């Protein structure tokens with residue numbers, strides 16, 4: 001399989017619910033990863049972009065965190081609701097501009 005144009009590493013680290021740092025899995029990142037994969041398939045982009053599970057990206061307090069490569073940008077506070085916007089930005093070639101989920105675009 002050739003390498004993809006971009007990779008989305010979704011932190012699916014889970015800590016106990018009472019852990020002070022929290023965790024991305026507790027903020028819905030496992031469902032987020034599933035939805036990103038599904039949206040890439042729906043938009044016929046799975047051969048260009050890949051969403052993968054990852055361990056802690058050290059952005060725990062603002063998770064769910066997604067590392068975008070090769071831009072080397074961490075998207076913070078990402079939720080399932082952001083998936084269409086993120087995938088649309090991938091198709092438009094501007095995913096690094098998706099720095100905050102609440103950015104109007």
Ligand code: FES
Pocket residue numbers: 011012013014022023024025055056057058059060061063064065
């Ligand atoms: S638990 Fe997700 S960045 Fe640390």
